[in-house]
Amino acid sequence: KGRDGHLWISSDDFLDRFDPVAEVFTRYRSEPGGIEGQVYHINEDRAGQMWLATDYGLVKLDPVTGTTIRYEHRPSDGTTLSSNFVRFTLEARDGSFWIATTSGLDVFDRQAGRVIRRVPLDVGVQNALMSLLEDHRGVLWVSYSSGDGLANVDRATYGVTYYSTHEREPDPSQLSGVEDILEDHDGALWFATRGNGLLKLDKDRTQLIRYRNRPDDSTSLSEDYIYCLFADGDGGIWAGTSGGGVNR
Numbered sequence: 001k002g003r004d005g006h007l008w009i010s011s012d013d014f015l016d017r018f019d020p021v022a023e024v025f026t027r028y029r030s031e032p033g034g035i036e037g038q039v040y041h042i043n044e045d046r047a048g049q050m051w052l053a054t055d056y057g058l059v060k061l062d063p064v065t066g067t068t069i070r071y072e073h074r075p076s077d078g079t080t081l082s083s084n085f086v087r088f089t090l091e092a093r094d095g096s097f098w099i100a101t102t103s104g105l106d107v108f109d110r111q112a113g114r115v116i117r118r119v120p121l122d123v124g125v126q127n128a129l130m131s132l133l134e135d136h137r138g139v140l141w142v143s144y145s146s147g148d149g150l151a152n153v154d155r156a157t158y159g160v161t162y163y164s165t166h167e168r169e170p171d172p173s174q175l176s177g178v179e180d181i182l183e184d185h186d187g188a189l190w191f192a193t194r195g196n197g198l199l200k201l202d203k204d205r206t207q208l209i210r211y212r213n214r215p216d217d218s219t220s221l222s223e224d225y226i227y228c229l230f231a232d233g234d235g236g237i238w239a240g241t242s243g244g245g246v247n248r
Contacts, residue, residue, distance in 0.1 A: 002044050002063065010039035015052065017063070028061070034068045035059050040129065043089045045097070045110070053086040058099055058108075071113060073101075079114040082106050087130035093138065100130040100142060105153065119158050121151065131180060136187045136203075145194055149177020165193050167210075182229040182237070190237055192226035198239055213244070222247055 001007055007018040015028040015035055030036050041053040052059040057072035058081060073081040083103035090098045099106040099115075102125070107117035121142065123130065128146040135141060140153040148164040165178055180192040187203035197212040198221055214220040223244030230238040232248075239247045 002050075003048070004063075006063075008042045008050070010042060010052075012038045015039050015042075028066070033070060035061070036070075040086070041088045041131075043091070045091045046095075047110075049110075051089045053088055053100075055085055057081060057084045058086045058089070060110075069113070071108075078118070079116070081115060082118050082120075083126075085126050087128070087144075088132050090132040090134065090140075092134050092140070098132055098140065100132050100144075102126050102128055102130070105132075105142065117158065119153060119160065121160060122147065122162070128177070129179060133181045133183060133189075135183050135189065141181055141189070143178035143181040143191065145177045145179050147177055149193065150181075150191065165191055165196055165199055167196060179227050180229045182231055184231050184237060185235055190229055192229050192239060193224075195225050197221060197224045198226055 005020060007020060009016045009018060013030050017026045028035050035052060036056040037054050039052050039054055043051045045051060048063065050061040050063055052061060057070050060069045071081060073084045081099065081101055083101035085102040086099060087102065088100040092098060097108045097110055099108050102123045104121040105119040106115045109116050123144045124146045128144045130142065130144045133141045138155065140155060142151045142153065143149060148162055148166065150163040150165055151160050153160055176194050178191050178193055182190045184190060189201040191199040193199060197210050200209045211221050213222060213224050223241040225242035226239050227242060228240040232238065236248050241247065
């Protein structure tokens with residue numbers, strides 16, 4: 001949802017902007033050199049520019065004029081993206097702009113249109129999904145749907161610490177890891193995993209609780225494969241599953 005109240009919706013082939021007052025859609029079609037292929041993540045920065053994560057690089061879209069600029073990886077240029085497989089972007093509270101690609105994290109200078117720092121990250125596969133979150137302490141967390149699935153970045157040294165969300169060794173031929181990450185109103189972190197249930201890390205980052213499906217308990221999680229998370233205004237956490245519906 002943009003600050004102007006419009007809703008942005010992505011699919012495999014196009015991007016839509018919906019005006020909920022006029023009930024009118026504006027469609028941005030996939031085309032070479034512009035918005036091409038699937039849009040994995042949509043982000044509006046403080047300047048009102050939309051940033052689109054795609055398999056063909058990072059696209060900046062001006063929502064007023066509809067013009068686009070695409071930033072891509074060039075192997076011979078270290079100031080370009082680490083990879084064209086872009087999955088997520090984040091504007092941190094200090095104004096820095098982070099790009100998550102399947103080859104690592106990039107710190108991006110939006111004025112110059114170039115990468116000023118690359119942080120290698122072992123995601124492993126190009127079809128992994130990724131997300132970024134800056135928690136209440138300013139720690140940058142990275143989740144990805146492969147391998148162990150979770151890491152954080154030391155913003156001072158750019159060092160990466162990896163964590164495992166698995167109770168047992170994952171099948172390397174299958175996507176695993178973490179699908180989504182959320183910080184609730186109390187500062188606790190929640191992780192949606194591929195087959196390992198729902199995890200909660202407390203505000204002090206000292207205690208981890210795992211919620212799983214128990215067939216004999218109707219009040220337990222309906223399924224251990226969690227796709228997405230949402231925190232409502234009443235403090236409830238919503239978890240969307242692969243085939244078990246929605247849990248609150």
